[in-house]
Amino acid sequence: MGCLKETKLLQYLDGELPAERETHVAEHLKVCRSCTDRYALLQNRVRQVRKKIDLVYPKGEYSRPFSIPDECPETPGFGRVLTDWVKNSIRIPVPVLGAFSLILVILAAGFFWQQRQINQLRTDLAETKRGAMLYRVVNNDVEPLLLKTDLSEFKPIRNPRIYVEREGESEL
Amino acid sequence: MNAQKETREERNDPLRGFNRVYREYSAQVFRYCCYLFKNPDEAEDVTQEAFMTYYRYLKDGKEIGDPKSWIFRVATNLSYNKLKRKNRFRQLVEKTPEKFIDNQVSSKTHVEDTLIVQQEQMMIQRALDSLPVRDRMVLGLYRDQFSYAEMAGIIGVRYASLRTILYRAISKLEREIKKGEI
Numbered sequence: 411m412g413c414l415k416e417t418k419l420l421q422y423l424d425g426e427l428p429a430e431r432e433t434h435v436a437e438h439l440k441v442c443r444s445c446t447d448r449y450a451l452l453q454n455r456v457r458q459v460r461k462k463i464d465l466v467y468p469k470g471e472y473s474r475p476f477s478i479p480d481e482c483p484e485t486p487g488f489g490r491v492l493t494d495w496v497k498n499s500i501r502i503p504v505p506v507l508g509a510f511s512l513i514l515v516i517l518a519a520g521f522f523w524q525q526r527q528i529n530q531l532r533t534d535l536a537e538t539k540r541g542a543m544l545y546r547v548v549n550n551d552v553e554p555l556l557l558k559t560d561l562s563e564f565k566p567i568r569n570p571r572i573y574v575e576r577e578g579e580s581e582l
Numbered sequence: 583m584n585a586q587k588e589t590r591e592e593r594n595d596p597l598r599g600f601n602r603v604y605r606e607y608s609a610q611v612f613r614y615c616c617y618l619f620k621n622p623d624e625a626e627d628v629t630q631e632a633f634m635t636y637y638r639y640l641k642d643g644k645e646i647g648d649p650k651s652w653i654f655r656v657a658t659n660l661s662y663n664k665l666k667r668k669n670r671f672r673q674l675v676e677k678t679p680e681k682f683i684d685n686q687v688s689s690k691t692h693v694e695d696t697l698i699v700q701q702e703q704m705m706i707q708r709a710l711d712s713l714p715v716r717d718r719m720v721l722g723l724y725r726d727q728f729s730y731a732e733m734a735g736i737i738g739v740r741y742a743s744l745r746t747i748l749y750r751a752i753s754k755l756e757r758e759i760k761k762g763e764i
Binding site for chain 1: 710
């Protein structure tokens, strides 16, 4: 049997080794001078550490009665656990949260405004029944503005009117 | 005989056992929480919450084999989360209230001795504060005479790793104290 590690000596010191191993360690300590010295040193160290922790360990009494509520609150459900977790784990400073919410609101408003515009154009288109389409000239190229508009319901006409937007001006 | 009767009654009505458990362990749990938080208000909150959790379990008809370790484990988890949050937001470190550190020096002793002890307490406290939370917990439980198996269960580590964790915590504390002495 080789020399013993400090962790094993500590376990032996605390009486936490199984009986069989305890006998082994005890026998080894009888014959090994180095381990015996280390064991004595460890005993002293542990005693000192316990004493030091003892010095700062609270010793106040606690006699507050535990009042059992008549109706003990039920074990919190999943929703409650989730909101508690969010509350406890995500703590963003209020100004940052405010700014973030403001940006979100602006983006959402922009998105809805755009949708409204597109819907308006669609309605206009449906109302005119003339198959008019809005185009924009970009780099001398004409690109349709209403790509998503489904125009299949409109009957094809010979000369569709085309709106062309050039540098902010609309031409017919 | 009384104890036997009490246990039989507790078996019929588990909530009866709650009062006994609370009487026996609340002070110990509270001191352990005070040791971790150094703030009696927070320690009291955690103690009450741990016992409330225990009460809910009993009310739900669940059985707990070793209430002491169970409550300590709940208190440890609650404290761990609170301390982690505290560290994250770097809250101000509270000073240990004097009333919770036992005044080991009697009034007859010389004032100088009192000062020396107070200085030593401060030094040890500083060393303990510099340790990781888990090490502090292990040392507190070790001081409270818990067995290795109980400690492993409470702080949630394998039994086999506990002796290493404990030995390292002891060594770290010694090192930190020595650092403070220099």
